[in-house]
Amino acid sequence: MINKSKKASLLLAATILGTTAGSFLVAPSAHAAIESNVVKNDINWDMPSAPAAPSDVNARAGSEQVVLTWAPIDNAKSYDVRRYNVVNNTYDSVKANETTVLTTGVTDAVYMDTSVTNGQIYGYVVNAVYGDGQVSQMSMPVIATPMELSGNVKDSIVLQYKSGTTAGTNSSVIQPTFNIMNTSGTPVNLSDIRVRYYFNGGKELTAKNFSAGNISFGSRNIEPNFVSLEKTYKQADSYLELLFNAEAGIIRAGDETGPMTFTIQKNQSGTSQDNDYSYNNSSELTEWNKVAVYYQGDLVWGTEPDLNN
Missing domain, CATH: 2.60.40.710 (Endoglucanase-like)
Structure with missing residues (x-):
């Protein structure tokens, strides 16, 4: 069971972000392909009985990295993070696209994706997993563009x-x-x-x-x-x-x-x-x-x- 408070998770995120530069959520101006093992979306988006999705999901882009944070969910055992091909920043676009499972079993409400390329546009969704095996709905998508920082x-x-x-x-x-x-x-x-x-x-x-x-x-x-x-x-x-x-x-x-x-x-x-x-x-x-x-x-x-x- 996750017993870390929201404050603790935010402190952990702040520690990571202390080495990160950039800004929140950069929207795409063009389609960005993601070269990795693509899998079909295996979560039922339209199941109202599924637990609520993680909220307050944010993405912060730095150079060759994206840091994701979200509000911790009480009684969640872990979280899964998925990356998807960006078409537009809407819930439906994720439903219609294939997503890549980046990682499972994340126990803190923060995750750093270092498998990114500067200048590419990436989208992310997060879901919670409970001890009894229940899987939450996916979060609203967030998007980010890592980029090399320049002093000029x-x-x-x-x-x-x-x-x-x-x-x-x-x-x-x-x-x-x-x-x-x-x-x-x-x-x-x-x-x-x-x-x-x-x-x-x-x-x-x-x-x-x-x-x-x-x-x-x-x-x-x-x-x-x-x-x-x-x-x-x-x-x-x-x-x-x-x-x-x-x-x-x-x-x-x-x-x-x-x-x-x-x-x-x-x-x-x-x-x-x-x-x-x-x-x-x-x-x-x-x-x-x-x-x-x-x-x-x-x-x-x-x-x-x-x-x-």
Whole structure:
């Protein structure tokens, strides 16, 4: 019987992840074949009487490794981990695909897969096994792309910007378009990137004041956060921070996201964007350093406003 608590398992995972770099759950942009002993899925997905699947399954990719963690299940004897061919990150895709049993008899809620190749996209599911032989349903799938880390990534992210609204116009609408470029030789996880656009009139805005246009990797994979600055400054009282979830995928080496257009609907009208810190009246995509880009928490492109003035 597994008697390790969730805290203990998470501590074990943290120990492993301490030697691991990367980000959670990178979504595929293409089919990735897995060369190993493929077996048919031998678990009945549609058996409601089967015990519940492990929850909170996460995958963290590093260089030539993927670390999986999940919430421990009381009374489970062990866990099985399966890897599958990535088509899309949906439950049905795993049902329709063949899966590879990587390992059985895992007694902690953590597993490291070191049989991976950098740049390939891997999917994983986990199930629990009980002492009486009962097998749980499979977990929801998670996906990850291991990749070699490069020190020059932080020097190789570039943001282009244009505005969809006219300078000097008193409007309640802000409409920036961004294009994030990866000029390095290493793929970049979008989930490691955050973008901040500084402006006035953003206090008390919520996600309902935000919308996204047609984006190549899906607008549902972008999370907007409006943050009010503690003090109101001449060029900004707030910023919009854009976060990308795992399914946004990667920016391949030498590639770009493509144009991403966003609309901010302010609660007040009659204000000009001319004095907004991040605003530029360019109607063509151009490099613009007053939109800040962060990679793994570090500022790697642009400048923040001087909030002391």
